[in-house]
Amino acid sequence: MHAPKEKQLIYVLSDSVGETAELLAKAALSQFDEGCAITRRVPYVDDLQTVDEVVKQAKETDGMILFTIVLPEVKQYLMEQAADQAIPVYDILSPLVTMLEDKLEAKPRNESGLMHMLDEEYFRKVEAIEFAVKYDDGRDPRGILKADVVLTGVSRTSKTPLSQYLAHKRLKVANVPLVPEVDPPKELFEIPKEKVIGLKITPEKLNSIRTERLKALGLKAEANYATFQRIQEELDYSADLMEKLGCDVIDVSERAVEETANLIYQLVQSKQM
Known part of the structure; x- marks a missing residue:
């Protein structure tokens, strides 16, 4: 053998x-x-x-x-x-x-090491995207303390699409919805104000967006969610809270998501310098 x-x-x-x-x-x-x-x-x-x-x-x-x-x-x-x-x-x-x-x-x-650097960039992007999904819409307030930036604002101010867009720029983003009847998570006050970006919008623009949203869901446009009285109540509440936080505030009324995201990215970059 x-x-x-x-x-x-x-x-x-x-x-x-x-x-x-x-x-x-x-x-x-x-x-x-x-x-x-x-x-x-x-x-x-x-x-x-x-x-x-x-x-x-x-x-x-x-x-x-x-x-x-x-x-x-x-x-x-x-x-x-x-x-x-x-x-x-x-x-x-x-x-x-x-x-x-x-x-x-x-x-x-x-x-x-150039190829490995590219790999690291890719994995950082994937990690940021997964982070944005996990900590979307205030699901887990613990994400606030881990985030590079936290977006906050009333419903329909583009928090979720902004989070995803910024994730592709490798930023870990958490977002927190503001509702008058619900106390904001304490973590929002525990992080540096420089990490928080408030999103504001005009009542007219928000009414238009919410009305279209209701129609898309097959609901009546007269629902409380889209009334000017309810919208103004939410916007006043969010404005007061953002003032308490002392955070930067961006008006998204007439801005495309890409434009707002680039503005946020530039703000974050300028604070890291």
Whole structure:
């Protein structure tokens, strides 16, 4: 009987996290018998000493090396050491980068970690969107203390769409509806006033929005929700509360959601400087 062949070791090197290189290695390995090789990821390779250590291990285990290193001096040193030790080595990125360089007539940055930075941006956006859904419409006041910005105002002042729009800018947004019969959450008074944005609107505009909302729901436009008396009561209450909070207030009457969101974003950015 033939002795079972030892699994091939593939060292996957990167000057960032190395997820891309390992995924490509595993995609290639999927074309072969399962378990014929295993990958060993070595992230954040940005010094020559680490290269020496991996080359030594690859030599001792009869392994091979795949890499996505863009730092020129580290990449060159790795290629030279691997060639000197007769270790199979494959540069995953360079062929494509060279092709793009020729086609785009532009020089690559040769900076490590750029892809990971993009990944982090994406995950921050997803996290912010999930946050906005979880803490929408005052569902859980604990979100107020965790938020980057808290929107507050009466019903139909675009709190939810604004929260979602700002989430795509990676801001964690909670929103709190203001109703005269319901005390606002105490958390609203516990956070810095700079984090709170009040939304106000004219009675006429709010009446128009609420009337259309009632029609869309198949309800009578004369419902108390859309009467000028009720609207004025709510707006007076919200104005008094916003004054107590000492927060910035934005009039959304004649502004599109995108315009208001950009204004809020600029306010938040200016306070973080």
